Amino acid sequence: MYIGFSEAETFLRNCSDAVIITHRNPDGDCIGAGFAMRDILTELGVRSRVVCHDEFPKRYDFMTSTGAGEDFEPQTVIAVDIADESLMGRYQEIYGGKVQLCIDHHISNKDYAERTLLRPRATAACEVIYDLAQYMGVRLTTHCATCLYTGIATDSGCFKYDCTTPRAHEIAAEMMRSYDINFARINRYMFDVKSLGRMKLESAVTRLMEHYLGGRLVMIVLTKQIMDEMGVQSEELEGFAPLTIQLEDAEVGIMVRERSDGTYKCSFRSANDVNVSEICQTFGGGGHAKAAGCTMTGDIADVRKRLVDAVRRTFE
């Protein structure tokens, strides 16, 4: 059932011992939302704990170092930034069908919870939680404001992408005026800083760029053999797909990675107006207009040709 701020406030003011679930492969928004929600519940006198299928990556320590919370038998189950119960990972077995409040911003939200506070146009779950806290008149701690700013900044690419709302900017302004958040330092670590390994890997992957259709299509193909030679696992290349559309003429970028079973995972990105989800659907995949994916099988030369042909047809 979809609810508004008023019902969400009533629920939060009357709950106790809450577990807050974040999604697997956690990012800045779900971690920010989880730890901000924990701060807000603490302010309301409610004990809470943040859980995640995966460990929180070290780079988010500035949010998680306050502690995920003590151990207790939860009376309340809250999910943040989770559109589908399957994204809970192993916590789905324990809490599947039992979420009492979900706070989310994904238009694809499956309405699986008893109560869902959904703002499908919001930049980030953290934007929804900030507005809820304002509605409730809860004073934020600096840590809480830091978490909420981080969620909004990371989901919007530091206010860079299409999904950035005017409200996201307004919230950033309000937080800068009212709370002592070190936004420049957060942004440096979220957007500018790289490990030496990552820097070398980007440089190596960049050298593999293939250019098609007058440079409008850029492809990076990583076979098992190439990844073995580079000494890199496929998982370490998550987040590299946007590199394919960094070149000035690139309209569509595809990163192809061979899986251990010999199939090819193809990650598409669109720089501007091409809807790559539609291209992926012709191969049985899907996703968003600007970021989508599909799986291909067969000989790599043939896979390459089918991908180029499909993009050429879209350009025509």
Added chain:
Amino acid sequence: MYIGFSEAETFLRNCSDAVIITHRNPDGDCIGAGFAMRDILTELGVRSRVVCHDEFPKRYDFMTSTGAGEDFEPQTVIAVDIADESLMGRYQEIYGGKVQLCIDHHISNKDYAERTLLRPRATAACEVIYDLAQYMGVRLTTHCATCLYTGIATDSGCFKYDCTTPRAHEIAAEMMRSYDINFARINRYMFDVKSLGRMKLESAVTRLMEHYLGGRLVMIVLTKQIMDEMGVQSEELEGFAPLTIQLEDAEVGIMVRERSDGTYKCSFRSANDVNVSEICQTFGGGGHAKAAGCTMTGDIADVRKRLVDAVRRTFE
């Protein structure tokens, strides 16, 4: 003489045939400010022309393509985003000592104009011009809003850096609500897109990184010989200094380039709290706390050692 919005409005409403001067080595803020000011003057019925010592780089075409203006004998001289007359380049000969209105945000502004509208805490000159237009009740065209957004976004690193003000965020929100600006496309071209040449050059420069003091100091030394081998001119490496503080442990970064006269141009960057301007001052240079520079002479091995020693002393 420093003036406020009211005097600036009176001046603009009563001027005619204006030349708008932008600074040499033009960037997103001075180009945005120049062309936005031209749009505002057009709205007021005043003929104008934007001039610059250098050609406007092609990547700013979306702002400059409306045209810099026709040729006429100026009755009014306006400078935007120019802290010091010497930054006018060859236009200093013509308009030096004759600027009637300067609109700027640099605290270092020399107060060289008859009237200076200075907002030293503003993120960008474009922030000052937006607020002035609001004060005057001038309705912005989409092109004008696009120019102002671009200036604010580029000077703040897309709202990433310390210099970003709450007001910058509020203006972005207001412009997104009121004008049809394609901010995501602007940001893609200003921040994400690279030419193939630039991408290869970054990769090459990255490989030259030297690590000192446990990784807290990163240095890139480009001697004439190295630049010759890379087939690159020193000027092409403008804007590369921030690469030196991209590594996670880097506190201070120095890019050293040998000039044709054999001296070394050293560009310092600080990632966090180290004041690199103070370090540069010990070598007769200066600048800002997070970005400064100096010139060194002598043997490169000796230059390297003196630079490392100076940074070590600062860390101690």
